[in-house]
Amino acid sequence: xxxxxxxxxxxxxxxxxxxxxxxxxxxxxxxxxxxxxxxxxxxxxxxxxxxxxxxxxxxxxxxxxxxxxxxxxxxxxxxxxxxxxxxxxxxxxxxxxxxxxxxxxxxxxxxxxxxxxxxxxxxxxxxxxxxxxxxxxxxxxxxxxxxxxxxxxxxxxxxxxxxxxxxxxxxxxxxxxxxxxxxxxxxxxxxxxxxxxxxxxxxxxxxxxxxxxxxxxxxxxxxxxxxxxxxxxxxxxxxxxxxxxxxxxxxxxxxxxxxxxxxxxxxxxxxxxxxxxxxxxxxxxxxxxxxxxxxxxxxxxxxxxxxxxxxxxxxxxxxxxxxxxxxxxxxxxxxxxxxxxxxxxxxxxxxxxxxxxxxxxxxxxxxxxxxxxxxxxxxxxxxxxxxxxx
Numbered sequence: 001x002x003x004x005x006x007x008x009x010x011x012x013x014x015x016x017x018x019x020x021x022x023x024x025x026x027x028x029x030x031x032x033x034x035x036x037x038x039x040x041x042x043x044x045x046x047x048x049x050x051x052x053x054x055x056x057x058x059x060x061x062x063x064x065x066x067x068x069x070x071x072x073x074x075x076x077x078x079x080x081x082x083x084x085x086x087x088x089x090x091x092x093x094x095x096x097x098x099x100x101x102x103x104x105x106x107x108x109x110x111x112x113x114x115x116x117x118x119x120x121x122x123x124x125x126x127x128x129x130x131x132x133x134x135x136x137x138x139x140x141x142x143x144x145x146x147x148x149x150x151x152x153x154x155x156x157x158x159x160x161x162x163x164x165x166x167x168x169x170x171x172x173x174x175x176x177x178x179x180x181x182x183x184x185x186x187x188x189x190x191x192x193x194x195x196x197x198x199x200x201x202x203x204x205x206x207x208x209x210x211x212x213x214x215x216x217x218x219x220x221x222x223x224x225x226x227x228x229x230x231x232x233x234x235x236x237x238x239x240x241x242x243x244x245x246x247x248x249x250x251x252x253x254x255x256x257x258x259x260x261x262x263x264x265x266x267x268x269x270x271x272x273x274x275x276x277x278x279x280x281x282x283x284x285x286x287x288x289x290x291x292x293x294x295x296x297x298x299x300x301x302x303x304x305x306x307x308x309x310x311x312x313x314x315x316x317x318x319x320x321x322x323x324x325x326x327x328x329x330x331x332x333x334x335x336x337x338x339x340x341x342x343x344x345x346x347x348x349x350x351x352x353x354x355x356x357x358x359x360x361x362x363x364x365x366x367x368x369x370x371x372x373x374x375x376x377x378x379x380x381x382x383x384x385x386x387x388x389x390x
Contacts, residue, residue: 005348006348006350007348007349007350007369007373007376007377008350008351008369009349009350009351009352009362009363009364009365009369009373009377010350010351010364011171011172011195011216011326011351011355011362011364012171012195012213012215012216012221012364013215013216013220013221014215014216014217014364014366014368015366015368015369016219016220016275016279016368017279017282017367017368019282020275020278020279020282023278024274024275024278031047031274032047032051034047038051038270038271038274039270039271041270043264043267043268043270044264048270051273051274051277052073052262052263052264052268052273053262054277055073055273055276055277055280056071056073058277058280058281058284059071059225059276059280061284061288062198062280062283062284062288062289063197063198063202063204063227063289064201064204065204065227066204066205068229068230068231069204069227069228069229069230070227070228070230070233070255070259071225071226071227072225072226072227072228072255072258072259072263073223073224073225073226073263073268073269073273074223074224074225074226074258074263075222075223075224075268075269076224077194077213077221077224078117078121078192078194078211078212078213078224079120079124080224080253081192081211081224081226082120082121082124082125083124083128083253084211084226084253084255085121085125085163085165085190085209085211086109086124086125086128086129086247087128087246087247087249087250087253087254088209088228088232088249088253088254088255088256089109089162089163089188089190089208089209089232090107090109090129090162090246090247091234091246091249092162092188092231092232092233092234093107093162093163094246095234105246106130106131107131107157107160107161107162108131108132108133108157108160108161108162109125109129109131109132109133109161109162109163109165110133110135110156110157110161110163110164110165110183110187111125111132111133111134111135111164111165111166112135112136112154112164112165112166112167112181113134113135113136113137113138113139114138114145114148114166114167114170114173114175114177114321115138115145115167115170115172115173115175116145116170116171116172116173116355116357117167117170117171117172117192117194118165118166118167118170118192119137119139121165121167121192122134122165125165128247129247133155133157133161134155135154135155135156135164136149136153136154136155138175141153144316145170145173145175146173146174146175146316146317146318146321147175147317147318147321148175148177148318148321151182156183156184158184158187159184159186159187161184161187162187162188163187163188163189163190163208163209164181164183164187164188164189164190165190165191165192166181166189166190166191166192167191167192167194168191168192168193168196169193169194169195169196169323169325169326170195170323170326171194171195171216171325171326171355171364172326172328172355172357172358173316173317173328173358174315174316174317174322174323174326174327174328174362175317175321175322175323176196176321176322176323176324176325177321178320178321180202180203180206180207188207188208188209188229188232189206189207189208189209190207190208190209190210191207191209191210191211192211192212193210193211193212194211194212194213194216195212195216195217195323195325195326195366196217196323196324196325197210197212197217197218197225198217198218198283198289198292198367199217199289199292199293199296199324199325199366199367200289200293200296200324201289201290201293204227207227207229208228208229208232209226209227209228209229209232209255210226210227210228211224211225211226211227212224212225214272214275214276216325216364216366217279217325217366217367217368218276218279219272219273219275219276219278219279220271220272220275220276221272222269222271222272223268223269223272223273223276225276226255226258228255228259230259232255233255233256233259234256235256251265252265252266283367292367295367295371296324296325296365296367297324298371299324299365299369299371299374300322300323300324300327300365302374302375302378303327303363303365303374303377303378304319304322304327306378306381306382307327307329310381310385311332311385311389312331312332312333312336312385312388312389313329313330313331313332313381313385314329314330314331314332315327315328315329316328316329316330316360324365325364325365325366326362326363326364326365327362327363327364327365328354328355328358328360328361328362329360329361329362329363330359330360330361331360331361333388336388337359337360337361340361340384341353341361343380343384344377344380347376347380349376349377349380351364352377363377
């Protein structure tokens with residue numbers, strides 16, 4: 001159980017609201033007077049069915065999800081969704097085309113690469129399909145990940161594409177889109193929101209598919225939330241896969257199968273769904289996404305002001321695309337970073353070390369991180385700077 005003098009700035013699995021953990025602890029041995037732990041309930045039981053459906057309703061309320069979208073509770077995290085998206089969206093594209101199509105079915109898959117996670121998604125797509133179009137690669141454009149190229153430099157495929165894919169918030173690189181990319185409205189927009197879902201208001205109707213691993217803002221690791229527009233749910237078995245040009249979809253990766261079975265095609269991650277349901281209730285009690293968005297903006301503004309006005313700290317990310325969730329920064333004298341991290345740990349600030357691929361320092365400030373925790377970090381940063389700038 002977290003204590004008041006421990007501040008978890010980890011990128012994921014991340015900090016959970018203390019009240020959620022306390023409630024889970026209180027209910028661990030006897031959920032809803034069943035005499036059993038929620039981990040022991042059958043996923044076919046009335047008790048779990050009620051929990052499962054309420055979690056979906058609460059998420060729909062929080063994000064104002066339109067009625068023509070399905071909410072799926074899947075497994076495998078973002079890395080699995082890299083492949084799931086390819087399978088399902090190619091099938092959906094093929095479904096839109098007449099069966100007597102004379103030319104080869106080979107629509108491009110468009111990828112916007114802004115950091116480590118969107119790059120991994122594109123690389124996975126290339127393993128499964130032979131026509132992946134890189135709309136832009138920010139690292140090749142700028143020399144490093146920390147900016148998003150202007151729209152005039154994007155190389156979109158237009159209506160030919162099966163979908164356009166992007167990662168809304170790059171956890172490793174600290175890059176976040178400040179608006180929804182404008183694309184051909186006939187093409188489904190697919191978004192990885194693993195690290196910023198439920199942190200700000202978003203127009204779900206602009207998307208074909210949104211997915212998010214739970215372990216940052218939703219709940220415990222093991223659950224992946226997928227929000228998918230109903231017209232993209234097609235039965236892949238309607239096609240002769242060899243002649244249609246689309247790969248057969250494994251049953252566990254098939255959005256249509258999952259939707260038809262209310263995500264209960266197999267045993268779902270029941271405990272992770274339970275924890276997520278508690279987080280949804282917590283958010284609703286706070287005033288929903290609109291309320292938490294204001295807090296998140298305040299946290300980010302305060303921390304970036306300290307970095308920008310500092311003599312020793314520096315941000316590698318362009319101001320217009322800085323993440324509110326993951327704030328990477330460096331100390332201009334790199335030899336001081338180990339001292340900074342050691343001192344932070346001694347004061348109870350944990351997991352501030354930057355991702356192994358980029359180094360430096362990274363403060364992740366998801367919904368459960370309080371203003372008090374961010375203020376504590378800021379006070380330490382100011383004291384550390386005074387010590388080394390005398």
